Amino acid sequence: MSNRSDLLEMINFYKSELNTAVSHNISLNDEQLIILSQRIDDLVFQLSRKD
Structure with missing residues (x-):
């Protein structure tokens, strides 16, 4: 699983x-x-699970 900054980078x-x-x-x-x-x-789903 990617970390938060990796997910944000991929979304961007x-x-x-x-x-x-x-x-x-x-x-x-x-x-x-x-x-x-x-x-x-x-990616947004993965990011939401990080919060």
Whole structure:
């Protein structure tokens, strides 16, 4: 299990990737959005268990 700072770093990485895609008008297909959403949800869940 990752520590809190690792989880936050991974969440910020995915947020950055999503922001980059949006800022460059890169379209993500439904599958990519679902995978990204699931990864972020999993990280947030792991982070919530650390509190």
